[in-house]
Amino acid sequence: MRIGELAARAGTTTRTLRYYESRGLLPARRGGNGYRTYDEADLKLLRQIRTLQDFGFDLEETRPFVECLRAGHPEGDSCPASLAVYRRKLAELDSLIGELQAVRAEIGVRLATVEEPTPLCELGGSEL
Amino acid sequence: MRIGELAARAGTTTRTLRYYESRGLLPARRGGNGYRTYDEADLKLLRQIRTLQDFGFDLEETRPFVECLRAGHPEGDSCPASLAVYRRKLAELDSLIGELQAVRAEIGVRLATVEEPTPLCELGGSEL
DNA sequence: GTAATCCTTGACGTCGGCGTCAGGGCAACA
DNA sequence: TGTTGCCCTGACGCCGACGTCAAGGATTAC
Numbered sequence A, B: 001m002r003i004g005e006l007a008a009r010a011g012t013t014t015r016t017l018r019y020y021e022s023r024g025l026l027p028a029r030r031g032g033n034g035y036r037t038y039d040e041a042d043l044k045l046l047r048q049i050r051t052l053q054d055f056g057f058d059l060e061e062t063r064p065f066v067e068c069l070r071a072g073h074p075e076g077d078s079c080p081a082s083l084a085v086y087r088r089k090l091a092e093l094d095s096l097i098g099e100l101q102a103v104r105a106e107i108g109v110r111l112a113t114v115e116e117p118t119p120l121c122e123l124g125g126s127e128l
Numbered sequence C: 001g002t003a004a005t006c007c008t009t010g011a012c013g014t015c016g017g018c019g020t021c022a023g024g025g026c027a028a029c030a
Numbered sequence D: 001t002g003t004t005g006c007c008c009t010g011a012c013g014c015c016g017a018c019g020t021c022a023a024g025g026a027t028t029a030c
Helices: A004-010 A013-024 A039-055 A059-070 A080-116 B003-010 B016-021 B038-055 B059-070 B081-113
Strands: none
Touching: A004 A013, A004 A039, A004 A080, A013 A039, A059 A080, A080 B003, A080 B038, B003 B016, B003 B038, B016 B038, B038 B059
């Protein structure tokens, strides 16, 4: 299949596929006319990349998974390098989620502090 | 005080201050020599901006807080526009945190699936 | 006096993941 | 034969928040 069909079947664009190729992530064979040619295996690789991208992995992080698939494994995450990325990502996510929750809590407090009608009973009462 | 001192006192750089000025966020008076001149109030504004940036607010989102301070309020978040940003940010954070937790869970499952020695008792047993 | 340190403006560079032309080739169908 | 529709490469654009360099003027320290 050619680039347009692959892009359509993976729900992406030809530009994206050329970009992946330029990054060495998804090289393509070429037909006699110079057109890129892909097969079902490429579609699988591409879907793996896209799934991880949706998870927030950057392109480089998807590389071990793609190479794992190309090495013949039925799943891209059944290789040590992929697992290492998973573990690193888990740690990153835990850290990030923690930070975001801390920020969320801080904003929640500030919002409540300003929003509340400041109950008279908590003002100390002396100014009454 | 001049730009270098303000930057140092706020733990940022002169480039950042010029950038904020170019965005209309932190305008500066000028001395006879053309040098930017700042006072303690500017330091307060700058610290407000930096705090919000640390929280993950983008520059435009800090504007209401800065304007609130400049309007004379002792706190940048005691104005309706600031509260609106707070509320929007809370919703964004909740949404983002939820997505990240879902991704974290998914990765956790995949990691466990591949990592586990696949207990024999869960394989169905027929192949034994 | 002069060297070191500050300040000025302007403008290009960075990062990631592409979008969007521009200019041209190849193929298939009427 | 022309038109439509795919494909090609190359290259600039985008976003946000600055970093960094260049070329020069002002100030300050000695």
